[in-house]
Amino acid sequence: MLRSSNSISKTRFWIIIAFTLFIHIILAYRFFQLQILDYDIYTKRSNSNRIRAISIPAPRGLIRDRKGEIIVDNYPTYVLFGIGGDIVNKENNYSVISKATGIDTLILSKNYNKNFRNRFLPTKLAKDLTIAQLSRLEESKNMLTGVIYKQFPERIFNPKIRASHVLGYLKEVSQDFISSFESSDKYQHGDLIGWSGLEKQYESILRGKKGVSYFQVDVFGREAGKVREEENSLPHPGKDIYTTLDIELQELLEAEFEGAKGAGVVSNARTGGILAYVSAPDYTPDLFTGLISQKDWEFVLADTNKPLLDRVANGTYPPGSIYKMIVALELLENKKVTKEWEVFCTGSYEFYDRVFHCWSEFGHGKVNLQKAIVESCDIYFYQAIQNVDLNSLGLMAEEFGHGNKTQIDLPSEMKGRVPTRGYLNKLYGRYGWSEGAMLNISIGQGELLTTPLQISLYTNILATKGITYPLHLVPSKSKLINIKKITDANWNFIQESMERVIYAPRGTGRKANPEVKGLKIAGKTGTAENPHGETHAWFIGYGEKDDEKISVVIMVENGGGGGDVAAPIAKNIFKKYFNSTDFKTASK
């Protein structure tokens, strides 16, 4: 054996050596490529493998009333999530959760399938978990994979009031909204956003900034400790907003509208701050806490009384006789009538081939301008209006805020309608309407439409002789409204007339008098005809005591006569407000 010699050419030896080196160099280069050149890519991948980020919701700012009392508060609820990519065996996890919390596995899997977005985002499994349920879950944590829970602040409301249209509600952001939003990192799927009312208007203040907490998971999705490198960021809670609302007044106004349809606004006549704001019927704000169910939503939508409609800002109504002060000022300012000029009211008025009626069947007899306001005589205005230019009247109406938005700090309001010649021409054709339309407009009927909110501003202007601030719910710097076009004498005349509406023996607003010592009130009733049935009952008025002046606007939809239906509500408001011992100090 071993006899054959080991002869080999040098070339072949070197080829083998070269090949060996070549293999090693390839491998070394490959390691270099992965570990040095592509280091960043793989580090990122390694981190996303193991690091899970969960956002910590920021508590939303509270909404308070003018005395600082909380109207909308937060309370913590716990929500259970599953991370799709990490839940390895769903059935196992569900049964562990079910055992600890008593929630049926069917509900868990139903929720999971409904809320699932993708493998990496937490998917909601259950909400409103109690601390007891949570602690039992915590005990069986080792058996869970990819299951986490988050504290989730939910809105809770002051039980005394609803104020649903003012406060508004929160809604889960839609996918469209997230993608349409410029900085998409601001809102994420599952976040709540103010969807109406103050919640929407002051979203940026109330919302705050979410925090992030990082933890690492193993390959089975089980939590495997904190992550050293990443700084957790704490959430910044949203800021509270202090409204001008008064919980007690709001409570009373809501009670007055119980079972009725309509709108009521109480505001500080000088500052424009709204004290009470009711649109009836409304809904309980709890309906929208957290996530609204489809069933609840459909029930509310199907209600024929339209509880979701904010009648105060978005309902438009003919104002009726409460509009007469504008017509009166137009007549006086342009000297179309004198204060002494009289009309004889027989209860009806023939205009060409049409007969127009006064609300008083038997007539008011001899009527001058003041009496026409105090007793709300229509015949006077039918006759006086015939010298008035429609467009000029429209300009006067706009001075008082009609036909324009009030710029209140709410996300949505209507601007109503002040008819002009151009508007009527467009609507009926150049010769399609007669001067008869003017007669209707003179008593606040016809094509006129206003929102109760506009009427509230109008009342404040009347109450302050044209010097007030725009309506608002949260105080902010805003421009003074200052109407200079009306002479002081005419302001005094109008205010005196409105006082007589309350105090004169035949004044239509007598039932609004609360008979509070030191309180002087003024007002005007309206009974607006409308195509939808029974007349709308209006009352507008303002009261002053110890330099504190508030205005009240009441509109009962299809309620009947303003003096009988709307005025008594205003009386209760005045009484409540001015009888409370702290009405003055509170507003400071």
Place this chain on the structure above:
Amino acid sequence: MFSELLNKIKYSPNLILLPTLSLLILGLASLYSIAIVQEQPPPNAFSKQIFFLIPAFLFLLVISVLSKRLIHKYIYLFYGIAILAVIYPFFGDKVSGTYRWINLGPSLTVQPSEVAKWIIVITLARFLSDNNLQMKNFNSIIIPFLIIIFPTLIVLNQPDLGTAFVMMSPIIPMLFWVGAKPLHLFLILAPLFSILFAFNVVVFYLWAFILGLIIYMSRPKIFIGLSLYFGNIFLGLIFPLLWNSLRPYQQNRVLTFINPELDPLGAGYHIIQSKTALGSGGFLGKGWGAGTQTHLKFLPVQESDFIVSVIGEELGFIALFAMLCFFAWLIIKIIILAINASDRFSGLILIGIATIFLSHVFVNCAMSAGLMPVKGLPLPFISYGGSFLISSFMMIGLVLNFGREEIY
């Protein structure tokens, strides 16, 4: 007698133990990291590996002083026993899905193919050195080819593609060593290329042209030349047809085998996690015991097949580079011993063993680094695994023995 043994040990090329032990320590450090950080109580991979070192060193010592004559004399017998041992598992139950293991009692299994690898090398060495073959004739490589293909096919059926590849690989350098024509070696590999290139028409035309050119230039007999050429072309033509007759899921399995990233949650998952572990290690690594891919168990079979990724993640590029240097040192040293050996038998054994080590290093590292489909082949001296550790030390024993300068 005793002094003769001491002399043998003294004159062995003991320097190769230095890279060997360095690699062993690197492997043990990684196994220790896995055992400690993941809080695996003994017996874990680390403690078992330590335990296996005892027989490993014993075998190394025995084989390094064994008489070369005895090895030469009985190697055909050992070859027969090795074939039987590789077939034997087929008569038992599958162990983890394959017929690789022989069960020797509770928690003790042996993988005969590990030892068979170097027995085949010695068998081939004896055949090539005993017979003064005319390597200019293609026929001369037929018997060596049969010696190696028989056990390879058995191992391939276990199935163990990786070991089959390692078993097959020494034939090329060994035949090259004894003077086989490069063309003949090329023709051994040609069918493989014919199949691979059959999937692209342009590449296949090019291949057909090159094949024809090489066969023409080597001027074989007309009949042999033509049958070689058309045999290869036919293989290339028939293979796509066979491919299309497979069901889609079977095709997918093969495609995933070739490119695992097609299936990120199956086999591809392993490669992606392995590359992530390596890449995120960077130059200096995340630190010993701080590999997140490893210890959060994103990295599969981390003690054996993917141990390179553990080293790469925790100790970085610098450690892998050092590891490759040690391997290169070891393998090139064995090749140098081979050329310095006084007889052909020794030289061939050394070159065969060098090839086995090189194949293991290449397949294991290339797989972990995503250059190759997952083959499940361990890394010598580093990966956990009793049979392979002992077999590797046996091969080092053979290197010490056959690399020794003859002193008598």
